[in-house]
Amino acid sequence: MAAQLDGVFEAELQKKITESKVLVVGAGGIGCEILKNLVLTGFTDIEIIDLDTIDVSNLNRQFLFHKEHVGKSKANVARESALAFNPNAKIKAYHDSITTNDYGVNFFQQFSIVLNALDNRAARSHVNRLCLTADVPLIESGTAGYNGQVELIKRGLTSCYECVPQPAQKSYPGCTIRNTPSEPIHCIVWAKHLFNQLFGESNEDEDVSPDTADPEAGADVGSAALEKEANEKGNVDRVNTRTWAKQCEYDPEKIFNKLFFDDINYLLSMSNLWKNRTPPKPAKWDAVQEGDGEDGSIVEDSVTRDQKVLSMAQTAKVFGESIKALKEAVGKLPEGDHLVWDKDDKDGMDFVAACANIRAQIFGIPRKSRFEIKSMAGNIIPAIATTNAITAGIVVMRAFRVLQQEYEACKTVYVRLRVNGRNQFIVPETLIIPPKPKCYVCAAKPEVVLKVDTKKLTVREFRDDILIKALNMVSPDVLLDGTGTIVISSEEDERDCNNDKTLEELKIVNGCILKADDFLQNYELSITVLHKEAGREEAPFEIVADPDSLKPKEEEEKKEEVKPAAAPVDDAQPSTSKGLNGSSSNGKQSTTVNEVEDDDDDMCIIEDDEDEKPSTSKAAADAVTTPGKSVEKRKHAPEDDEPANKKAKVSSSHPMDDDDDDLVILD
Numbered sequence: 060m061a062a063q064l065d066g067v068f069e070a071e072l073q074k075k076i077t078e079s080k081v082l083v084v085g086a087g088g089i090g091c092e093i094l095k096n097l098v099l100t101g102f103t104d105i106e107i108i109d110l111d112t113i114d115v116s117n118l119n120r121q122f123l124f125h126k127e128h129v130g131k132s133k134a135n136v137a138r139e140s141a142l143a144f145n146p147n148a149k150i151k152a153y154h155d156s157i158t159t160n161d162y163g164v165n166f167f168q169q170f171s172i173v174l175n176a177l178d179n180r181a182a183r184s185h186v187n188r189l190c191l192t193a194d195v196p197l198i199e200s201g202t203a204g205y206n207g208q209v210e211l212i213k214r215g216l217t218s219c220y221e222c223v224p225q226p227a228q229k230s231y232p233g234c235t236i237r238n239t240p241s242e243p244i245h246c247i248v249w250a251k252h253l254f255n256q257l258f259g260e261s262n263e264d265e266d267v268s269p270d271t272a273d274p275e276a277g278a279d280v281g282s283a284a285l286e287k288e289a290n291e292k293g294n295v296d297r298v299n300t301r302t303w304a305k306q307c308e309y310d311p312e313k314i315f316n317k318l319f320f321d322d323i324n325y326l327l328s329m330s331n332l333w334k335n336r337t338p339p340k341p342a343k344w345d346a347v348q349e350g351d352g353e354d355g356s357i358v359e360d361s362v363t364r365d366q367k368v369l370s371m372a373q374t375a376k377v378f379g380e381s382i383k384a385l386k387e388a389v390g391k392l393p394e395g396d397h398l399v400w401d402k403d404d405k406d407g408m409d410f411v412a413a414c415a416n417i418r419a420q421i422f423g424i425p426r427k428s429r430f431e432i433k434s435m436a437g438n439i440i441p442a443i444a445t446t447n448a449i450t451a452g453i454v455v456m457r458a459f460r461v462l463q464q465e466y467e468a469c470k471t472v473y474v475r476l477r478v479n480g481r482n483q484f485i486v487p488e489t490l491i492i493p494p495k496p497k498c499y500v501c502a503a504k505p506e507v508v509l510k511v512d513t514k515k516l517t518v519r520e521f522r523d524d525i526l527i528k529a530l531n532m533v534s535p536d537v538l539l540d541g542t543g544t545i546v547i548s549s550e551e552d553e554r555d556c557n558n559d560k561t562l563e564e565l566k567i568v569n570g571c572i573l574k575a576d577d578f579l580q581n582y583e584l585s586i587t588v589l590h591k592e593a594g595r596e597e598a599p600f601e602i603v604a605d606p607d608s609l610k611p612k613e614e615e616e617k618k619e620e621v622k623p624a625a626a627p628v629d630d631a632q633p634s635t636s637k638g639l640n641g642s643s644s645n646g647k648q649s650t651t652v653n654e655v656e657d658d659d660d661d662m663c664i665i666e667d668d669e670d671e672k673p674s675t676s677k678a679a680a681d682a683v684t685t686p687g688k689s690v691e692k693r694k695h696a697p698e699d700d701e702p703a704n705k706k707a708k709v710s711s712s713h714p715m716d717d718d719d720d721d722l723v724i725l726d
């Protein structure tokens with residue numbers, strides 16, 4: 060590699076590049092560029108993960124992929140193509156989602172640096188949290204059209220991805236969507252919801268039926284209308300939309316007439332809604348088919364079909380065809396499974412475009428071409444290959460700085476379409492933005508690492524033996540981070556059904572993070588779970604924590620002052636993995652704990668080095684205390700036990716004016 064030639068990079072950087080191990084998350088527009096840059100600059104130990112397969116629409120900018128790769132795993136093909144640049148590189152590809160439990164804290168800890176090239180918040184937040192917990196620097200990047208951004212996220216130094224809440228995606232009031240649409244986007248959102256009701260994962264909030272609770276309609280107007288209609292016709296049995304559609308075998312005519320005639324008539328009966336609005340005009344399948352003199356021919360040419368606003372008769376045909384195709388697709392799935400709407404899936408897109416346009420016509424809203432609807436439905440801002448390339452270039456330049464621990468040079472960078480007053484189109488922030496003290500993700504809060512056999516420990520044992528007995532909580536609530544699943548609730552009975560399940564059964568496995576909150580004591584803990592198979596002789600759990608950050612058990616505090624210190628663990632054993640154990644409620648004790656005279660101790664806490672707060676499993680433990688006590692520290696960390704990767708201190712007084720970040724500041 061050119062970059063490995065002497066003189067291209069300074070020797071020290073070259074060495075760091077060769078020795079580092081990098082994870083790239085996402086092999087799309089930015090990910091492909093990053094991978095190529097890494098390989099060309101001499102990185103040789105790289106892992107890349109992407110859950111997706113290659114789509115034709117990716118080929119214009121994701122240049123590691125070609126026509127023959129369509130349908131194949133992005134991560135695998137990106138690996139193969141990048142190896143052509145440097146066959147000596149070691150690249151491991153995962154065709155998987157980074158959010159699955161296989162990629163926990165242990166997985167992240169192997170890397171010197173993580174480079175995000177993702178396209179969604181959920182995955183970004185997930186990687187953000189894992190990198191913070193694993194204390195691995197993360198370079199986050201993103202582009203939207205001509206704009207790009209590269210940002211370093213480093214625990215304790217910079218703000219994290221979630222320090223500032225991301226603006227919520229625009230949402231529309233349910234009543235507007237269900238009852239009174241006035242813009243094309245309202246009809247598009249309704250059509251996407253309808254897709255989910257009929258074929259996808261239905262969600263009560265996304266019901267597409269007229270909304271009788273609309274405050275504008277006035278009390279009971281809707282339900283009165285419904286009763287009247289039901290009495291007259293005897294057929295308005297509002298069963299679940301999917302059940303109803305299945306019952307009528309997804310007959311396009313019946314679905315059309317229900318959605319666009321019956322439901323619209325029903326809306327009309329809510330007369331308050333139309334006092335100051337143009338009322339909708341119900342449409343009947345037969346009448347629309349006839350086309351009222353319109354062109355009703357099927358448009359074969361896909362470009363025209365995409366770009367032209369079709370006639371209503373043509374739209375009705377697309378509606379019918381797409382329902383047939385989607386019915387077939389859903390029929391092939393196992394019972395209970397559902398389709399997922401994707402703008403790139405022809406039938407799903409046809410269905411949404413057709414339904415949105417039919418509804419728009421009924422409400423007197425301008426109809427749109429399929430192409431326009433696709434952009435709006437997929438929230439699409441066209442991806443620009445050059446922005447991705449520039450952004451990925453900055454990502455890798457930032458990676459060099461991080462490897463050299465020159466964090467203060469890693470200010471966030473923005474890529475812009477037009478130059479600013481200083482003639483820059485690649486614009487760095489003036490400061491490193493520090494963590495937000497109240498950030499619920501990265502603000503320093505007590506962290507605990509729990510090593511436990513997740514296949515055996517039950518939720519009840521976790522609550523009673525670990526949270527209550529060992530960590531001194533009183534009435535904890537516990538959430539699984541990332542998914543938000545409630546594992547333990549302080550509300551009586553709310554989650555009792557979980558009690559006899561193992562942690563693994565609740566998807567709490569290696570690397571998961573639990574947020575435990577005991578609001579009675581204003582006591583919050585972040586618990587990183589590490590799975591360990593406990594041998595018969597071993598205690599079932601082990602906790603690594605900074606005892607200063609744990610709440611003492613108040614009444615016991617005094618009583619235990621005279622209690623003997625913890626087990627005489629050999630001072631030369633600073634390891635977290637030896638000799639410091641807990642015991643389960645069944646009273647089985649580990650060998651080490653047996654040495655404690657007063658062996659009603661449930662566990663020993665391994666305390667992190669004070670300077671290394673907030674603690675992580677990475678920090679070497681250096682003292683032992685007994686549980687429940689307000690922590691008598693026995694400091695015995697020999698100097699050479701300091702973790703090698705102690706945080707680099709960042710000097711805020713570092714003179715920035717001579718910043719030689721040659722790539723980024725273009726004056």
Ligand SMILES: Nc1ncnc2c1ncn2[C@@H]1O[C@H](COP(=O)(O)OP(=O)(O)OP(=O)(O)O)[C@@H](O)[C@H]1O
Pocket residue numbers: 084085086087088089090108109110111116117133155156157158176177178179182442
């Ligand atoms: N949870 C995840 N785990 C792994 N990869 C992910 C995850 N979420 C998203 N990705 C990947 O991140 C990449 C983001 O790339 P990009 O923004 O170019 O998206 P794209 O889907 O390739 O393009 P477009 O959205 O413009 O059609 C995609 O390849 C996507 O599959």
Ligand SMILES: [Zn+2]
Pocket residue numbers: 218219220221222223494495498499500501502
């Ligand atoms: Zn934060």
